Amino acid sequence: MxxxxxxxxxxxxxxxxxxxxxxxxxxxxxxxxxxxxxxxxxxxxxxxxxxxxxxxxxxxxxxxxxxxxxxxxxxxxxxxxxxxxxxxxxxxxxxxxxxxxxxxxxxxxxxxxxxxxxxxxxxxxxxxxxxxxxxGPGDSRRVPYMSGILTEDFVPRPAEYAALKEAVLAAGINKTVAVTTALWGAGGYDKTTLANYLCRDQDVRFEFTDGILRIEIGKERDDVTGLVVDLIETLDPQAKPPGFQDVDTAAEHLGELIGEARLLLVIDDVWREAQLRPFRRGGPNCVRLVTTRLPQVLPASHRSVAIDEMRETEAASLLSANLPVAEHSAVRPRLVALAKRLGFWAQMLSISAVFVWATMIGLL
Ligand SMILES: Nc1ncnc2c1ncn2[C@@H]1O[C@H](COP(=O)(O)OP(=O)(O)O)[C@@H](O)[C@H]1O
Ligand SMILES: [Mg+2]
Structure with missing residues (x-):
C-alpha cells in the first residue's frame, strides 16, 4: 500500500x-x-x-x-x-x-x-x-469526444431520447454498412440539444471507441471543404495542412482516414444534400447522426427519429426552469396553459421561461 x-x-x-x-x-x-x-x-x-x-x-x-x-x-x-x-x-x-x-x-x-x-x-x-x-513516451493522440454546448436548463425528453439512443446504438451493431440516423423536425424543436446530450452519454462514448466528432453546417454554408479539413486535422493532428483543391478530394481523404474506425459523426443542421455528401464517404463502422428539418436531404437508407412538440410535463418544466414556485399547485396549471398556447415548442418555451421568471421576480 x-x-x-x-x-x-x-x-x-x-x-x-x-x-x-x-x-x-x-x-x-x-x-x-x-x-x-x-x-x-x-x-x-x-x-x-x-x-x-x-x-x-x-x-x-x-x-x-x-x-x-x-x-x-x-x-x-x-x-x-x-x-x-x-x-x-x-x-x-x-x-x-x-x-x-x-x-x-x-x-x-x-x-x-x-x-x-x-x-x-x-x-x-x-x-x-x-x-x-x-x-518511451506514453502520450498518444487523444481520441476526440466532442459534444457541443448544452443548455443549463436542459429538460430531458426520455421517450425521444431513448428512441434516438436506440437508433444510434443499433446502427452500431451492423458492422458492415454505414447507417445514417436522422433526427428531423422543425426549427427549435430540440434536435441539436438532444444530439448534444447523446454525445455526453457514457454508453454512447463506450460504443464509439474511436471517438465522437461533431460539425455544424447551417443554411448559409455553401462550401463545406473547411469542415472536412477540420475533421481531417482532428483525426490526424500530424497531418500537414493539405490545401485541398476541392471538396471531393478532401472528402475522399476523410473517408480513407476514417477507415475502419468506430466513430460517431454528428452532422448538425443540414439543409442540402450536397452539404451532407462529403461526410458520407467510406467508414463502414462509422455512424452518422444527422439533424435536419428536411428529410429529403437524407440518403434513402436512413433511419428516422422524429422530434416533435414536448410533452405537457416537459414543457411545463422548461417553462418553469429556475422558478422556486414551479411545483406550487396554483402555479402549475397556469404554466401548463401557457405551454399549451406556445405549442409545446422547445425554443419558444425556453425564450418564454425568461419572461415567466422575470414576471415572477417583478421585473415586468
Ligand atoms: N430539452 C430541452 N431542454 C431545455 N431547453 C431546450 C430543450 N430543447 C430545446 N431547448 C431550447 O430550445 C432551443 C432550440 O433547440 P435546438 O435543439 O437548437 O432546436 P433544433 O436543433 O431542433 O432547431 C435551445 O437552444 C434551447 O434553448
Ligand atoms: Mg439545430
Whole structure:
C-alpha cells in the first residue's frame, strides 16, 4: 500500500485487467517489469487503501505514463476494463495490450486494438519490444469526444431520447454498412440539444471507441471543404495542412482516414444534400447522426427519429426552469396553459421561461 493519498511517480504504468481471469498474469507481469526493467506499475487493489476505487483508478490512469491492458476473455467482456482503456485513450495515454490468453483471436478484439501492436510476451523479442515502448513516451493522440454546448436548463425528453439512443446504438451493431440516423423536425424543436446530450452519454462514448466528432453546417454554408479539413486535422493532428483543391478530394481523404474506425459523426443542421455528401464517404463502422428539418436531404437508407412538440410535463418544466414556485399547485396549471398556447415548442418555451421568471421576480 502506498498510503491514503495515492502517490505514484509519473513513470508509473497502469495495469488494467480482469480480476476474474487475469489476476495472476497481471501480478507476474508487474513483478517481471519491475525486476527485469525497473518499471514500476500500479494495480487497483494493491495501491488503493479506501474510498471510491473507480474514481481513483480513473485519476490514476490520467497520471500514469502508459496503460498496459491484460487481454483475457473476461477483460474483453468487462465494462469496467473497457471503461479504463476508453478513458486512457480519451486522455491521450498509450494503451499497450498484452496477450494473457493465447486462444484469443484478432477477431475477438475491438477494432482499434486490431490496429495496435498486441504483445505476446512469452516471446522474448516481443517482451523486449514492450519494454522499449513502456520506457518511451506514453502520450498518444487523444481520441476526440466532442459534444457541443448544452443548455443549463436542459429538460430531458426520455421517450425521444431513448428512441434516438436506440437508433444510434443499433446502427452500431451492423458492422458492415454505414447507417445514417436522422433526427428531423422543425426549427427549435430540440434536435441539436438532444444530439448534444447523446454525445455526453457514457454508453454512447463506450460504443464509439474511436471517438465522437461533431460539425455544424447551417443554411448559409455553401462550401463545406473547411469542415472536412477540420475533421481531417482532428483525426490526424500530424497531418500537414493539405490545401485541398476541392471538396471531393478532401472528402475522399476523410473517408480513407476514417477507415475502419468506430466513430460517431454528428452532422448538425443540414439543409442540402450536397452539404451532407462529403461526410458520407467510406467508414463502414462509422455512424452518422444527422439533424435536419428536411428529410429529403437524407440518403434513402436512413433511419428516422422524429422530434416533435414536448410533452405537457416537459414543457411545463422548461417553462418553469429556475422558478422556486414551479411545483406550487396554483402555479402549475397556469404554466401548463401557457405551454399549451406556445405549442409545446422547445425554443419558444425556453425564450418564454425568461419572461415567466422575470414576471415572477417583478421585473415586468
Ligand atoms: N430539452 C430541452 N431542454 C431545455 N431547453 C431546450 C430543450 N430543447 C430545446 N431547448 C431550447 O430550445 C432551443 C432550440 O433547440 P435546438 O435543439 O437548437 O432546436 P433544433 O436543433 O431542433 O432547431 C435551445 O437552444 C434551447 O434553448
Ligand atoms: Mg439545430
Amino acid at each position: 502506498i498510503g491514503r493519498e495515492m502517490q505514484f511517480s509519473p513513470e508509473t504504468i497502469f495495469i488494467s485487467y480482469s480480476r476474474a481471469d487475469g489476476r495472476l498474469f497481471a501480478e507476474s507481469l508487474e513483478r517481471r517489469l519491475e525486476s527485469e526493467a525497473g518499471i514500476r506499475s500500479w494495480r487497483d487493489l494493491k495501491s488503493i487503501e479506501s474510498g471510491d476505487i473507480r474514481r481513483q483508478a480513473l485519476r490514476a490512469i490520467e497520471q500514469a505514463k502508459h496503460l498496459v491492458l491484460i487481454l483475457s476473455r473476461r477483460a474483453l467482456d468487462s465494462d469496467w476494463v473497457r471503461r479504463e482503456w476508453t478513458h486512457a485513450r480519451m486522455v491521450g495515454r498509450k494503451v499497450s495490450p498484452v496477450l494473457a490468453d493465447p486462444t484469443l483471436k484478432r477477431g475477438d478484439l475491438p477494432g482499434w486494438m486490431r490496429r495496435e501492436e498486441v504483445y505476446d510476451i512469452a516471446d522474448l523479442e516481443r517482451w523486449r519490444m514492450l519494454v522499449r515502448v513502456l520506457e
